Amino acid sequence: MLILMIFILSLSFFNMMFISGILTGLENLMTRTLIGIFSANIAISPQETPQVKRFIPNQGELRARIETIPGVIATSRRYVFSGSLSFDRDNNGAFKSVAGSVIGIDPSDDRKVFTIGDLMLAGQQLSDTDTDQIVLSSALAGGYGVPAPGGDLGGAKVGDKVLITYQNGTIRTYTVKGIYNDAIGIFQVFITAKEAQTILSTYDNASQIFVKTDLARNTLANYQTRIKAMTPNLKVQNSNDLLGSFSSFLDALNLISYIVSAISVLVAAITIFVMIYINAITKRRQIGILRAIGIRQRTIVLSYVLQSVFYALSGIAIGSLIVFGALVPLMVAYPIDVVFGKLYPVFAEGTILVGVMSLVIAGLLAGYIPARIVARTEILKAIWG
Amino acid sequence: MPSITAENLEKTYPGKVPTRALRGVSFEIFEGEFVAIMGRSGSGKSTLLHQLGLIDTPTAGKMYIGGEDATVLSDAKKTEFRLERLGYVFQEYALIVELNARENVWLPALAYGKEMDHCWEHAAELLNLVGLGDRLDHYPNELSGGEQQRVAIARSLVNHPKVLFADEPTANLDSTSAKVVLELFKKLQKELNQTIVMVTHEPDDRQYVDRVIWLKDGLITEPEQ
Numbered sequence: 338m339l340i341l342m343i344f345i346l347s348l349s350f351f352n353m354m355f356i357s358g359i360l361t362g363l364e365n366l367m368t369r370t371l372i373g374i375f376s377a378n379i380a381i382s383p384q385e386t387p388q389v390k391r392f393i394p395n396q397g398e399l400r401a402r403i404e405t406i407p408g409v410i411a412t413s414r415r416y417v418f419s420g421s422l423s424f425d426r427d428n429n430g431a432f433k434s435v436a437g438s439v440i441g442i443d444p445s446d447d448r449k450v451f452t453i454g455d456l457m458l459a460g461q462q463l464s465d466t467d468t469d470q471i472v473l474s475s476a477l478a479g480g481y482g483v484p485a486p487g488g489d490l491g492g493a494k495v496g497d498k499v500l501i502t503y504q505n506g507t508i509r510t511y512t513v514k515g516i517y518n519d520a521i522g523i524f525q526v527f528i529t530a531k532e533a534q535t536i537l538s539t540y541d542n543a544s545q546i547f548v549k550t551d552l553a554r555n556t557l558a559n560y561q562t563r564i565k566a567m568t569p570n571l572k573v574q575n576s577n578d579l580l581g582s583f584s585s586f587l588d589a590l591n592l593i594s595y596i597v598s599a600i601s602v603l604v605a606a607i608t609i610f611v612m613i614y615i616n617a618i619t620k621r622r623q624i625g626i627l628r629a630i631g632i633r634q635r636t637i638v639l640s641y642v643l644q645s646v647f648y649a650l651s652g653i654a655i656g657s658l659i660v661f662g663a664l665v666p667l668m669v670a671y672p673i674d675v676v677f678g679k680l681y682p683v684f685a686e687g688t689i690l691v692g693v694m695s696l697v698i699a700g701l702l703a704g705y706i707p708a709r710i711v712a713r714t715e716i717l718k719a720i721w722g
Numbered sequence: 723m724p725s726i727t728a729e730n731l732e733k734t735y736p737g738k739v740p741t742r743a744l745r746g747v748s749f750e751i752f753e754g755e756f757v758a759i760m761g762r763s764g765s766g767k768s769t770l771l772h773q774l775g776l777i778d779t780p781t782a783g784k785m786y787i788g789g790e791d792a793t794v795l796s797d798a799k800k801t802e803f804r805l806e807r808l809g810y811v812f813q814e815y816a817l818i819v820e821l822n823a824r825e826n827v828w829l830p831a832l833a834y835g836k837e838m839d840h841c842w843e844h845a846a847e848l849l850n851l852v853g854l855g856d857r858l859d860h861y862p863n864e865l866s867g868g869e870q871q872r873v874a875i876a877r878s879l880v881n882h883p884k885v886l887f888a889d890e891p892t893a894n895l896d897s898t899s900a901k902v903v904l905e906l907f908k909k910l911q912k913e914l915n916q917t918i919v920m921v922t923h924e925p926d927d928r929q930y931v932d933r934v935i936w937l938k939d940g941l942i943t944e945p946e947q
Binding site for chain 1: 772775778797798801802803804806808810812816818819826829830833834877878881886
C-alpha cells in the first residue's frame with residue numbers, strides 16, 4: 338500500500354514536471370523559431386509620423402552605429418514588398434499563381450541574424466551575388482504538408498522556374514535555389530537585396546532593419562531604448578511586441594500547464610489524504626492509547642503530518658529520478674521532431690521549486706486534516722469504539 | 723493530605739435514555755494507599771476510574787488530584803496532567819506494537835521532554851524492576867500477556883506518577899501471571915510508596931489491597947458478602 342502510494346505520488350510529480358517541461362520547451366522552441374525566422378530581437382521600421390515613409394534611408398550607416406552598442410551581435414536589412422508568383426508545374430501552360438511577400442536580403446548579413454539556414458528542406462540559401470534565384474517558404478512552394486488556405490504553387494521544387502510579377506509591373510523569372518521550412522505557414526519568397534534594389538529602383542535603403550542581441554548581457558527593453566535613442570524618427574519594436582499575436586497561444590500553453598499541475602497536485606493530495614485517513618482510522622485505538630498515556634494531540638498530528646510529508650518527498654524523489662535522471666537525458670539525446678524543430682523538455686528552476694513546494698504543501702495539508710479529525714476523537718471512543 | 727478527593731462525582735451518558743453511571747460518589751484516597759474499586763458488572767467502577775484518570779469528563783461533582791481541581795482543566799491541561807502526574811494501565815495492555823518493550827516504556831518520558839539518554843536508561847531500570855530486564859528488545863507479540871502487562875506497568879511509572887490507575891489489569895491473565903502483576907503492584911506500593919487505584923472484579927485481589935471502594939449502581943455501597 339505504501340509503495341503504491343509513493344508510486345502514485347511519483348507519477349503525479351512526473352506528470353506535473355513532464356507536462357510543464359514539454360510545454361515550456363514548446364514555448365521556447367516556438368519563440369526561438371519565430372525570432373529566428375520572423376522578428377529577430379529588435380526590428381526597426383520606417384518613420385510613421387509626421388509623414389509615413391516607405392524606407393529607412395542610409396541603412397548602412399545606421400546599422401554601423403547600432404552595431405557599436407555593446408551586446409549587439411549583428412544587424413541585417415530587408416526589403417519587404419509583395420508580388421504574385423506563378424508556376425507551371427507540368428509545363429503545359431497552366432500556371433498556378435499565388436500572392437506572397439517578397440523579401441530582399443543581404444544573405445551573408447541575414448545569416449548572422451536569422452536562422453532560416455537551419456530550416457532548409459531542400460537546396461541552398463541565397464548568396465550575396467545571386468540575382469536570378471529565389472528561396473521559397475515551404476507553405477508557398479506547396480507539397481510539404483504546411484496548411485495553405487489561400488493555395489500554394491502546387492509543389493515547386495529546387496531547380497524549377499518561377500515567375501514573379503511585382504506591383505510596379507516588373508516581371509522576372511527565377512530559379513528556385515532552396516526551400517525552407519517556415520513552420521507557421523508564412524508565404525515568403527527570398528530574393529537578394531541587390532535584386533530587390535533593381536526592382537524597387539532604390540539604393541542603400543531598407544524596409545526593415547533587424548538586430549540580434551546578446552540577452553545574457555542586457556535586457557531586450559534596454560537594447561530597444563538605446564536603439565530608439567539613436568533613431569528617434571523610426572519605429573523600434575522588440576520581439577515581444579512583434580510576436581504579440583502569438584502571446585495568446587503561449588498564454589494558452591501556460592494555462593494548460595497550470596491546469597495539469599493543479600490536477601497532479603490534487604491527485605497527490607487526495608492520495609495522501611485517503612492513505613493517512615485510512616491509516617489513522619486503522620490506528621484509532623492506538624491513537625486513543627497514546628492520548629490516554631499523555632501524548633499531546635499535536636504530537637500525534639505532527640507524526641502523521643511528518644509521515645505524509647515523507648511520502649510526498651519520496652514521491653518527489655522517485656518522480657525526479659524518472660524525469661531528470663532518465664526521461665530528460667533521453668529526450669535531449671533523442672528530441673521529438675515537430676514542425677518548429679527539435680522539441681525536448683525545458684525546466685526553469687522556479688517551475689521545479691513550485692512543483693516541489695506544491696506537493697510538499699499538499700502533503701502537509703492532506704496529512705494534517707485526517708490526522709486532526711482522528712486525533713480529536715474522544716479517548717474512550719477511540720480506544721473502545 | 724489525600725492524593726485523590728472525589729466529591730459527589732456524577733457521570734451520565736447521553737442517549738435516548740440517558741444512563742447515570744455514577745450518581746454522586748465521594749471518597750478520599752491517601753498517598754501510598756493501594757485501593758481497589760470493586761463491584762458487579764455495570765456498577766460504574768470503570769467509569770469512575772476513567773473520570774479519575776482524566777480520560778473522561780464527569781457530568782457533575784468535583785475531583786481533586788494532588789490537591790488540584792482536575793474538573794476545571796482544559797483538554798490540553800488534562801493531557802499534560804496525565805503525562806506528568808498520572809499513570810494508566812489498561813486491561814488489554816495497550817502497547818504500541820511497532821515499538822519494543824524498552825521503546826514503549828521510553829515513549830511517555832520522551833513526550834515529557836526529559837533528557838533522552840537518561841530516559842533510555844530509566845526505561846531499562848523500570849523493566850528490570852518489573853522483572854523484564856532480559857526482554858528489553860522484545861516486541862509485544864514476542865511477550866506473554868503477563869509480560870506485556872508488566873511492560874505497560876513499567877510504562878505507566880516512567881514519569882514518576884502521583885497516582886497509578888489500573889483498569890482490570892489481571893482480567894486477561896492466567897492466575898500465575900495475575901499473581902505476578904498484583905505482587906508487583908504491592909512491591910511498587912512498598913518500595914516507591916506508590917498510590918495505586920485498581921479496578922477489579924476478582925474477589926481474591928482483595929488480599930493485595932489496603933482498602934476496597936465498593937460500587938453498586940453508580941453509588942458507593944457496603945462490602946458485598
